[in-house]
Amino acid sequence: MKKAMVFGAGVSGLGGKKLLEKIGYEVILVDDKCAISSGEALNFLDEIEIFIKSPGVPYNDLVLAAKEKKIKVIDEIELCYEYMLKYRNDIKIIAVTGTNGKTTTTTKITELLQYCGYKARYAGNIGVSLGEILANGEELDYVVLETSSFQLENVIEFKPFISMVINLTPDHLARYKDEKEYYDTKFNICKNQNKEDYFIYNVDCPEIIKRRDMIPATLISITKEADKNCDYWVKNGILYNKEGAVLECEKLSLKGQHNLENVLFIVAAAKLCGITNKQLQGFLYHTKPLEHRMEIVLDYGKIRFVNDSKATNIDSSKFAIEAYNGCILICGGYDKGLEWTSLIDLINNHVSEVYFIGDIADELEKRLKKTDFDKDKIHMLHDVKSTLLDIKSRFDKDNKNVVLFSPATSSFDQFKSFEERGRVFKEMVREIFGR
Known part of the structure; x- marks a missing residue:
């Protein structure tokens, strides 16, 4: 039987595996968390005709070895x-x-x-x-x-x-x-x-x-x-x-x-x-906006909570931050190696208070504190739940505000995806403010 290797047991990898099996391949599934390890998989490369690399998988030793052996390396x-x-x-x-x-x-x-x-x-x-x-x-x-x-x-x-x-x-x-x-x-x-x-x-x-x-x-x-x-x-x-x-x-x-x-x-x-x-x-004229994109979650008195978890880069957050001028912003997450100057400028020009979360929080705080932004309105709670509890203790629901969750980067430091991140935000908003 023909043999294939699929590296990555996520949605893409499992779909590729299922299709390969449909057309007659025996498939070796590789994933360092839930299948055979990439190190162990090196021992099977000589049997492989085709190698499927999932999109999020890095070009590690296994992928490079497959390429060196002239195995066909493709994506799903x-x-x-x-x-x-x-x-x-x-x-x-x-x-x-x-x-x-x-x-x-x-x-x-x-x-x-x-x-x-x-x-x-x-x-x-x-x-x-x-x-x-x-x-x-x-x-x-x-x-x-x-x-x-x-x-x-x-x-x-x-x-x-x-x-x-x-x-x-x-x-x-x-x-x-x-x-x-x-x-x-x-x-x-x-x-x-x-x-x-x-x-x-x-x-x-x-x-x-x-x-x-x-x-x-x-x-x-x-x-x-x-x-x-x-x-x-x-x-x-x-x-x-x-x-x-x-x-x-x-x-x-x-x-x-x-x-x-x-x-x-x-x-x-x-x-x-x-x-x-x-x-x-x-x-x-009638279709509904997508979940996690400038999505109104809850009104707590005059405070409105908006879920913009789909904003996984600065330019995407820019639309929401400008739309909700004067908002209380929650942002941060995985460090994608971006240049953060434009985000700092957006915060200075359009945000009243900011909460930083995730891996990039310390870097964003350090950069913002070098500007004229009010230091007392920069908060470091690092995760969504702590941030929301602090907001509840500090803000009167009779004062009009928008709390905008627009991270401006990926979620992989604390969540599997922007969808999971958005769902968690909404669940916690409803749990803490919905009573």
């Missing part, structure tokens, strides 16, 4: 694409990447397709394994795939029908040597496309414009500004394409400039799938 999305070429070439892939807005765009494109009668599922970095969906044999017209830079590192043949890079800002610099390497990796999403495929790109993002020559697909351009010659644009509160008005922005249920950018991508993708203006309006 590449495995899935090769399977689809052979067995499921009726499914079209819409692939979404970027620094911010991926999950909203991926989710809402999927929901829109379903609203219009298509069989569609989302998968990828959104917490759903494409491998498992394919292994289960679901009948589908579209898969909308959220892809992180980690998932795009080992692309060989992967080629979507539609791809997009929503925006690019610094992130994951603990993984990449610099911003350029991170940005360039994102563009693996389109490297195998041709003129029969489509790439939707954001002309308002300079880093995307710099890489326009890297895109072999037919280009579809979007902008939030009216004075640029694009395929989709906004003028006087109306979203247009070259055929005329598409929808009224004021009626969109997804509010804010960041969501307007997402909507432009959603509309452009929808039009390529044959969706009408009437269908777009029917969906986008």
